[in-house]
Amino acid sequence: MKLKACAIVFSLLLISSCGFHLRGSVTLPSGLESLHLESSVGESDLLQALRRAITAADVNLLDTPGLGVYSLGIGQEEIDERVLSVNSNARAGEYELSISVPVQVRSGQVVVIGPEILTIEKVYLADPDNAVAKQEEREIMEDEIRQELVLQILRRLQTFTP
Numbered sequence: 001m002k003l004k005a006c007a008i009v010f011s012l013l014l015i016s017s018c019g020f021h022l023r024g025s026v027t028l029p030s031g032l033e034s035l036h037l038e039s040s041v042g043e044s045d046l047l048q049a050l051r052r053a054i055t056a057a058d059v060n061l062l063d064t065p066g067l068g069v070y071s072l073g074i075g076q077e078e079i080d081e082r083v084l085s086v087n088s089n090a091r092a093g094e095y096e097l098s099i100s101v102p103v104q105v106r107s108g109q110v111v112v113i114g115p116e117i118l119t120i121e122k123v124y125l126a127d128p129d130n131a132v133a134k135q136e137e138r139e140i141m142e143d144e145i146r147q148e149l150v151l152q153i154l155r156r157l158q159t160f161t162p
Contacts, residue, residue, distance in 0.1 A: 028057050028157050036065040039074045046077055046101060046146045053150050070112070072157070075102035079142070084123060096123050097138065099145045103153055105160065113160060118152050120145045 035054060039047050054061060054072075065071045077099055084094040098121040104114030122141050126134045 028054075028059055028154070032059055032070060032157065032160070034060040034062055034066075034069050036062045036069055036071040037074070038065070038071055041074075041076045044077065045143070046099075046149060047074060049146055049150045050074065050153060053154055057154065065108075068107075071106045072153075073102075073104045073106065073115075074153075075115075077101040077146075081138070092126055094123055094125055095138075096121055097141050097145065098122075099142065099149060101149055103156070105157070113156065118149055118156075120148045120152070 080098045082096050083092040084096050087093040098119055100117050100119040102115055102117050105112050124137050124141050
């Protein structure tokens with residue numbers, strides 16, 4: 001029994017010492033205890049996912065910008081889909097879906113990060129005989145891309161030194 005407990009403790013120490021952390025979990029710098037999130041487009045799926053992720057990172061989201069509080073600005077997301085290949089019936093067989101979003105961080109009127117445009121692209125196959133399945137796959141891909149954009153924004157914030 002003691003050997004089993006020692007093996008478990010040793011395994012946990014080994015995992016923690018190699019830098020392992022759960023996917024999607026992010027620790028933001030200590031200067032970002034509070035953050036104002038602003039968007040020119042109102043509420044969107046990306047903004048909601050970003051709100052959840054920032055809150056999960058123990059950052060206090062403020063409704064209005066304040067003195068000494070950084071503002072994370074998220075612009076209009078742009079979705080683009082293009083045909084990559086066609087099948088033998090001259091119908092689209094593969095699509096590339098990309099979502100781009102402009103991001104910047106400000107302190108008052110001073111821009112400290114950006115403005116920069118973050119883009120994620122993914123390829124998906126289309127079944128030309130099943131339009132419903134194609135639409136559902138596209139929606140799933142959009143959600144996955146938005147989650148990756150959120151992680152990319154958080155990783156960008158991690159590199160920031162207030």
